[in-house]
Amino acid sequence: MIKVGIVGGTGYTGVELLRILANHPQVKVEVITSRSEEGVHVADMFPNLRGRYDLRYSIPSVEVLASCDVVFFATPHGVAMSMAPELLERGVKVIDLGADFRIRDLEVWSQWYGMEHTAPDLAAQAVYGLPEINREQIQNAQLIACPGCYPTATQLGYFPLLENKLIDHRRLIADCKSGVSGGGRGAKVGMLMCETSESMMAYGVPGHRHLPEIKQGLADVAERPVHLTFVPHLTPMIRGIHATLYGVLKDPVDHDLQAMFEARYANEPFVDVMPAGSHPQTRSAKGSNMCRISVHRPQNDDTVVVLSVIDNLVKGAAGQAVQNMNIMFDLAETSGLETVALMP
Amino acid sequence: MIKVGIVGGTGYTGVELLRILANHPQVKVEVITSRSEEGVHVADMFPNLRGRYDLRYSIPSVEVLASCDVVFFATPHGVAMSMAPELLERGVKVIDLGADFRIRDLEVWSQWYGMEHTAPDLAAQAVYGLPEINREQIQNAQLIACPGCYPTATQLGYFPLLENKLIDHRRLIADCKSGVSGGGRGAKVGMLMCETSESMMAYGVPGHRHLPEIKQGLADVAERPVHLTFVPHLTPMIRGIHATLYGVLKDPVDHDLQAMFEARYANEPFVDVMPAGSHPQTRSAKGSNMCRISVHRPQNDDTVVVLSVIDNLVKGAAGQAVQNMNIMFDLAETSGLETVALMP
């Protein structure tokens, strides 16, 4: 059994890791940390886990975590980069669900995250954990930077178009809608049910931390810097991201976009290209690691519209982290991730 | 008291007219029709109206409706155009909340609505009831085509930019999110709570009936045909439309967009330009006739993002219809429409 540690186990990505790993046949969670909940049983925090774990929160300690084969960081930015170096030195693999190692240009990182990066060497080694573009590097990685939720949905939607140089890299618009679990489990007035339910709003229009991450990923496949307008919206549901992606065809001739998308993802276990004309619902991915995508060209005009949906806590966080772990440890990539989405 | 008739009083726009008119000081609803609910008291259908009306549904009859000063049609397309001619002849003013008179090009109308137009003369006379652009014509109109919900939010958001010729008319993208009440009160599996709650989806990407209506309105102010990509989304909330509107500045110099928007709507009682940097929530308009707008230029790049929110049943339907009536009968434009949005 692979010994797993989780740093930061009281937030939504932490409990989601516990939910997924509870049914993973090759894994045992040995350590879970929380400064505020030391000594508390995980099932007392999260009753859905009753009977599934005999595990209490402990204070994060490199000593203890070093006994694990792999440590997940489900923490705010800044935590992973402070603890990862020592763990890696001791031969522990590290998968960061936070933002510390997602952006290669550390000046850009500092500008968006408001602090100095304290582990620049690791940032250079870290592999961006999006299997659909980096599977081989992930296999040999010691340190994974798990993509953000918006970046996952957005990149998977844009890849076929940009890889094939079909759309103008200067005219990208990602209009994204996220459920409120993306806002985390912190006690904030703005995330109360009274404030978020029965309402829709954009936020972060002047700039959101996922913008540079998405641009980096798209630039890599476009092989040039891209212009992207990214507008996230807070949507009155718990889980799910719906990315509506716009691109302008450089050459508005006839393209078989459907075939191109299907070919691109034919061997991907967690990307499902829907039939032509489909409109995927976020709930078709709820609780599962699937990304469902459809591609449209309205009125056969020069604008392409891609619809890409994921569960932000699964393919957008904990599920993708486990997918990375499976690849790193040479397990079946779908191990522990066979859950069917909950519908209705 | 102005005598009001309502044709089609069992849907959500019908009951919303009743809710608004219950507190309108210069109006009395005399007739309300429904083929299926003949004889039923309105308060037995809609208990929120108990004690407010002494009114039963009757079979629609021109004879009876002709005793009214104004008749609202809250009906599917096709109904208003069949009854309006006779009512207008008898001197009754007509306000159609449906789609029969919204589009001037009747070939386009037929193509999107799948039937022949049976009152082409009236279509030519009808005034498009968006007071923010047509107030003077509305004052003297006999027949009003009330705008659709998406078209209201979208046009109000784009007007200042297009009137000032600031953005490229060939690169318009309207990514719109609507609450489920926009889908009506019909018994459809797809609108069950189990199907729509806790999920987000786009629909009608290949083409939606509001597309030609929006294009017509934007073309009028742009003074040339526009290219528009319009993607509506079904959002898990009852009321509200959030339009996220994208435009590309023709000349990316410094513009005081905030001042331009504030000036454009300075005298409008139902358009509220929010302070710079704002992100309006749909709930800030819930139950009220307000449209709240903010304008952004992310990273000072060449893309402008306008956020425009309304309550689809009020400013997007029944409230706007009453606003039109107020203008037509020379009442205070806000009469009956002073409701403050319900928050939380």
Added chain:
Amino acid sequence: MIKVGIVGGTGYTGVELLRILANHPQVKVEVITSRSEEGVHVADMFPNLRGRYDLRYSIPSVEVLASCDVVFFATPHGVAMSMAPELLERGVKVIDLGADFRIRDLEVWSQWYGMEHTAPDLAAQAVYGLPEINREQIQNAQLIACPGCYPTATQLGYFPLLENKLIDHRRLIADCKSGVSGGGRGAKVGMLMCETSESMMAYGVPGHRHLPEIKQGLADVAERPVHLTFVPHLTPMIRGIHATLYGVLKDPVDHDLQAMFEARYANEPFVDVMPAGSHPQTRSAKGSNMCRISVHRPQNDDTVVVLSVIDNLVKGAAGQAVQNMNIMFDLAETSGLETVALMP
């Protein structure tokens, strides 16, 4: 115009007072206080109020509040009893939406609210502001203790049965369901949308602060102490209380319960006895000051079931407070309270 002050204007009952009073024709809100938001415009906190008030939060000061004719306290317990004495001395009427003056037995009060009562004389004078039982005393009151939300729905449902001595006063069960706005606007993890949406739970089963208040009110009409089991539930909606009330008929002969309920509330503007066989929905009261009630006797057995619904923020708080004010100032009791519930 009656000059109004509001102490504690940033919570949900505070903003609800502002919403209601915005359209009250005989009232002007002159002062609103908040320690944390001093200087902030009310419309910057609550955008639904934009254009309706020219009012900023100020630090609470008896000096300033004394210029008002009436002061509402929308505060946690303990605040009103500290400021009310001086205000009353200066001739200002006080309406407390909190719990300070609801319970006559101050030992009981202290036990449930965990502090000493500092104004016992006032507690003795305060009138319990439930107009349906205390209208005359309210007319001459200087100090009103506005009932809690659960107590309002529960007492109105039980009154006809207990006044007529029909049910066993030792076997009362009130199973109540409240929307999450009852939990207030404080930043608490347990009130996040992710924690409360899509779930139902009971809380406070061992004891809830509204229990002694309900028992006091029911004992008054029963003319003896009552046994009551009260179980509140947190329901995944923003507004609304649904009280399901059980009683055991002392004499299980034929009773015309429907007629008894209708007669009891025939002249009440804000209690609506629904037709026999009805099941009122909380949404039929949403945003309005109505309490809707139906009474059932399933299978003609000896158990009576009363269903009583209100909007917890209106009839359960701010609306009832305004109703009290109207009575105290000899205004039409419905002034400012004519809003029709928002449906859908």
Added chain:
Amino acid sequence: MIKVGIVGGTGYTGVELLRILANHPQVKVEVITSRSEEGVHVADMFPNLRGRYDLRYSIPSVEVLASCDVVFFATPHGVAMSMAPELLERGVKVIDLGADFRIRDLEVWSQWYGMEHTAPDLAAQAVYGLPEINREQIQNAQLIACPGCYPTATQLGYFPLLENKLIDHRRLIADCKSGVSGGGRGAKVGMLMCETSESMMAYGVPGHRHLPEIKQGLADVAERPVHLTFVPHLTPMIRGIHATLYGVLKDPVDHDLQAMFEARYANEPFVDVMPAGSHPQTRSAKGSNMCRISVHRPQNDDTVVVLSVIDNLVKGAAGQAVQNMNIMFDLAETSGLETVALMP
């Protein structure tokens, strides 16, 4: 592999069977029927199943179903009793998720279900599939009547109290709250999101079909007829039942109710007695087969309050059906049912 057939595969219990069985290691779904969707791929109806099944709806046929080892009926009442006889004759085991075989007294059955029972012999043989009371009979059963959702939550909550003769069998009150998926997937106005969201209502107070079923089950363990008042409520969430159960202690001395409940369910894999003082949330069971229970005695008075929560589609329907199948086929009782509830 056990060959499974499902009759009635387009409703919510049908698709839930497919979701659960997709990950059941010893089972293969061979046939699924639907008259209206013949020929349609299950994944085209329910995209969460894409990639998990190669299965199309077929017209129900005993011929075809007879090739299965077990057939589940996820159908309205009346269907199972017409097809079960022939299937049983051919040696196929039958598990009815509907109501045809739940009630032993067929006169009572006819009265509540409005039709004659056409298979009275089978009704006499059928085993009521509540493993926590009937495990042994289930092992040898050929025909299982799966309990209703309310009856499951209610009986599991009352069993320990009634088996121990602690509470008065004449004074039972079950106040139950169900998510809207209990209302099925039919196109009904009353189940639209606009009608059910943001509202709470009781329904069926004069009488609900689950009443006689619950009474039968409680009478069995009480060993005498019981008086029960049962009030179901429609709750604005998709999944979940919260049963709040009231009983009156016959002898109000000190009882260790907590220990009694824990002992009763110590060996039950799907009943979780929560720690003393707990208030289970329905979401702690969402998507899982768990029933979570807590027991309270407020103010140490003579009333006991039991809180019992399940997912109505799992332990209240499809999950319980699979649990029955596991027992009948001597599989591990938890096989396919290890899913952890989705939180948040």
